[in-house]
Amino acid sequence: MTVDLLDRRLLFVTGKGGVGKTTVAAALALLASQHGKRVLVGEVDAKGNLAEFFSVPPTRFAPTEVQPRLWAMTLEPEESLKEYLSLQLKLPMMARIGPLARIFEFVATAAPGVKEVLTIGKFLWEADRGNYDLVVVDAVATGHIVGQLGAPQAINELVHVGLIRQQTDWMVEIIRDPARTGLCIVATPEEMPVSETIELAARIGKETDVDLAAVVVNRVLPELFGRGEEEVFERIESASGREALTAALGPPAGPLVDAARLAVTLRRTRAEHLERLRAELEADLPMLYVPELFSRAHGLRSTRLVAEALAAELGY
Amino acid sequence: MPADLDALFAAREIVIFCGSGGVGKTTTAAAAAATIAARQGGKVLVLTVDPAKRLANALGLEGFGNVERKVPVSAFADAGVTPRGELWAAMLDTKESWDNLVRRHAPDATTARRILDNPLYQNISGRFVQSHDYIAMERLYELYSEGNYDLIVVDTPPTRNALDFLEAPQRMADFFSSRFLRLLVAPARSKVVNFATKPFYQVADRILGTQFLQDIAEFFILFQSMYEGFVERARAVEQLLRNRRTTFVVVTTLEAAPADEAEFFVEALAARKLPLGAIVFNKVLPRYLLDDDAVRAAEHLCASPQEVASQLPADVGERDQVERVLKELAESYLRFHVVAEREGEERNELAASVDVAATVPYFDTDIHDVGGLLRLGAAIFSPGFRS
Numbered sequence: 001m002t003v004d005l006l007d008r009r010l011l012f013v014t015g016k017g018g019v020g021k022t023t024v025a026a027a028l029a030l031l032a033s034q035h036g037k038r039v040l041v042g043e044v045d046a047k048g049n050l051a052e053f054f055s056v057p058p059t060r061f062a063p064t065e066v067q068p069r070l071w072a073m074t075l076e077p078e079e080s081l082k083e084y085l086s087l088q089l090k091l092p093m094m095a096r097i098g099p100l101a102r103i104f105e106f107v108a109t110a111a112p113g114v115k116e117v118l119t120i121g122k123f124l125w126e127a128d129r130g131n132y133d134l135v136v137v138d139a140v141a142t143g144h145i146v147g148q149l150g151a152p153q154a155i156n157e158l159v160h161v162g163l164i165r166q167q168t169d170w171m172v173e174i175i176r177d178p179a180r181t182g183l184c185i186v187a188t189p190e191e192m193p194v195s196e197t198i199e200l201a202a203r204i205g206k207e208t209d210v211d212l213a214a215v216v217v218n219r220v221l222p223e224l225f226g227r228g229e230e231e232v233f234e235r236i237e238s239a240s241g242r243e244a245l246t247a248a249l250g251p252p253a254g255p256l257v258d259a260a261r262l263a264v265t266l267r268r269t270r271a272e273h274l275e276r277l278r279a280e281l282e283a284d285l286p287m288l289y290v291p292e293l294f295s296r297a298h299g300l301r302s303t304r305l306v307a308e309a310l311a312a313e314l315g316y
Numbered sequence: 317m318p319a320d321l322d323a324l325f326a327a328r329e330i331v332i333f334c335g336s337g338g339v340g341k342t343t344t345a346a347a348a349a350a351t352i353a354a355r356q357g358g359k360v361l362v363l364t365v366d367p368a369k370r371l372a373n374a375l376g377l378e379g380f381g382n383v384e385r386k387v388p389v390s391a392f393a394d395a396g397v398t399p400r401g402e403l404w405a406a407m408l409d410t411k412e413s414w415d416n417l418v419r420r421h422a423p424d425a426t427t428a429r430r431i432l433d434n435p436l437y438q439n440i441s442g443r444f445v446q447s448h449d450y451i452a453m454e455r456l457y458e459l460y461s462e463g464n465y466d467l468i469v470v471d472t473p474p475t476r477n478a479l480d481f482l483e484a485p486q487r488m489a490d491f492f493s494s495r496f497l498r499l500l501v502a503p504a505r506s507k508v509v510n511f512a513t514k515p516f517y518q519v520a521d522r523i524l525g526t527q528f529l530q531d532i533a534e535f536f537i538l539f540q541s542m543y544e545g546f547v548e549r550a551r552a553v554e555q556l557l558r559n560r561r562t563t564f565v566v567v568t569t570l571e572a573a574p575a576d577e578a579e580f581f582v583e584a585l586a587a588r589k590l591p592l593g594a595i596v597f598n599k600v601l602p603r604y605l606l607d608d609d610a611v612r613a614a615e616h617l618c619a620s621p622q623e624v625a626s627q628l629p630a631d632v633g634e635r636d637q638v639e640r641v642l643k644e645l646a647e648s649y650l651r652f653h654v655v656a657e658r659e660g661e662e663r664n665e666l667a668a669s670v671d672v673a674a675t676v677p678y679f680d681t682d683i684h685d686v687g688g689l690l691r692l693g694a695a696i697f698s699p700g701f702r703s
Contacts, residue, residue: 226640235632235633236632236638241628256617257645
């Protein structure tokens with residue numbers, strides 16, 4: 001039995017650079033908020049551009065409402081540590097030891113995994129304490145996601161006492177609960193993203209306890225011609241067909257036919273990659289398809305279009 | 317300033333390819349190296365970080381690590397090419413490179429052993445993301461210093477902040493001379509925490525726990541024995557990046573996000589006074605999508621497919637089917653036209669910032685042999701595509 005994607009409490013969204021990871025994270029969050037949920041969407045990378053996907057000024061650590069019931073934030077590990085220390089330790093001595101940045105630099109540099117724990121810890125905490133129905137995380141790219149999600153466990157192995165250690169136990173518990181936490185991998189139907197998705201899906205199963213909730217395939221090209229129409233196109237594409245079309249349209253007929261051939265080829269190549277992806281993933285793993293948006297790649301408008309496509313795929 | 321890519325590659329000894337993930341940086345770097353080896357001759361090395369399996373296969377790198385391998389002449393022969401020079405390839409093995417670095421800089425074999433066996437070290441060298449950035453440049457320095465190659469083409473790690481690797485040598489030097497490292501190491505040596513550092517310790521202790529803190533301290537005491545060698549080395553690596561025989565090539569596609577990052581890259585190189593040799597625009601849509609007459613024809617076809625369909629011979633197909641195909645064909649052109657227009661804008665803006673710009677068309681097949689690399693290389697070095 002699987003839990004509906006948006007009925008979980010915490011969704012991590014990852015993907016190879018350039019496949020539209022942030023778009024999909026933003027769209028999933030928007031879709032859930034449109035269906036009445038209170039949603040927090042956060043990016044883990046302070047240099048990210050999540051705000052652009054809602055057409056708002058850059059987001060900060062403190063969540064801002066960017067759409068009705070939808071809040072967005074940017075994770076800053078230092079702020080996360082500060083919030084954490086003040087909540088957990090009630091440390092008034094902060095002022096005496098100078099800028100927290102230095103402490104953070106030290107902790108994050110010296111102890112691998114601590115930064116990751118502070119990063120996902122913030123989202124786990126937000127998902128757990130019930131201010132939001134759903135927390136969507138625009139997480140790190142495929143190459144680092146296993147490290148990020150596995151950090152609490154890694155810390156458990158390295159650190160045996162102390163505050164960080166006290167916290168990692170409950171983190172591990174939330175992360176491994178499929179009713180609460182899921183991972184989405186975003187891919188495009190191209191060779192490298194498909195290969196990375198297949199490899200990552202295998203690693204997620206082997207090296208982490210996170211439930212792989214769905215694979216979202218972005219930029220799927222539309223089928224250009226329906227049944228029987230491709231043969232018609234091929235006749236138009238033939239020498240005599242081109243000649244006739246040029247007689248009717250003038251010289252620009254050439255580029256039109258070439259462009260259609262390009263579209264057909266692209267679609268076909270991508271379809272092969274899609275088939276490989278489907279064949280290599282677990283048969284019951286949901287795959288959601290988002291069409292190529294020819295007009296825009298940024299802004300709230302494109303986020304809305306992707307949310308609509310996801311809604312159709314999820315049966316909303 | 318070199319006038320084109322051929323001249324640029326002929327005049328430099330190190331060419332560093334950078335750009336955001338997913339733009340085809342690794343493949344482009346390999347294609348450039350293969351093409352230079354074939355055409356200009358000499359010993360050319362491509363140092364790659366994370367190649368796709370098929371590319372690794374094409375370079376004969378499957379299953380090999382840090383050690384450079386010569387790409388066999390037969391791989392060129394299969395493509396019908398007799399290379400004038402030699403193509404070598406190496407894949408960056410972060411862990412092994414770190415281990416070598418430790419062996420080189422540790423004062424003695426025992427210290428080296430203790431560092432290599434330390435669990436914290438194993439954790440850092442394997443997973444520490446920044447270490448990846450540094451070690452790529454460190455490895456480049458090592459290969460360059462050995463003096464075995466006429467040209468080294470480097471593919472940089474796919475960091476989100478694509479410039480991290482430029483900062484890495486300096487950061488590494490800073491880290492070793494940082495007050496915090498001294499703070500951390502001092503009490504473990506003297507067993508006395510002085511008044512000034514006590515609050516610092518209280519916080520660190522409560523976060524990490526005493527035992528772990530001690531583990532870290534021990535590790536860094538060992539690591540500090542390498543201080544001088546390490547800092548000196550980091551400085552030398554930085555010097556190498558500024559050497560006038562080194563140049564940078566930014567690779568990007570013309571989609572909004574990678575293009576933004578490329579722009580950021582160009583500015584950042586300028587701010588650091590590092591030489592930007594060229595920009596390679598990859599996976600660019602064909603020019604015929606920018607034909608104004610074709611746009612008008614497509615609009616006409618969309619509006620009245622019946623009229624055009626009636627002028628085609630009857631044997632093309634049933635009338636209503638032909639109409640649908642023509643309409644679809646015209647709409648498809650217009651959709652791709654919008655994308656091509658947007659890409660053209662991005663391209664013009666970026667190309668204005670550089671002397672040499674190359675435009676590589678979209679290849680619909682993935683590259684899995686030297687022949688494929690040479691075809692891509694021909695497109696990269698094609699004078700017809702110069703801006």
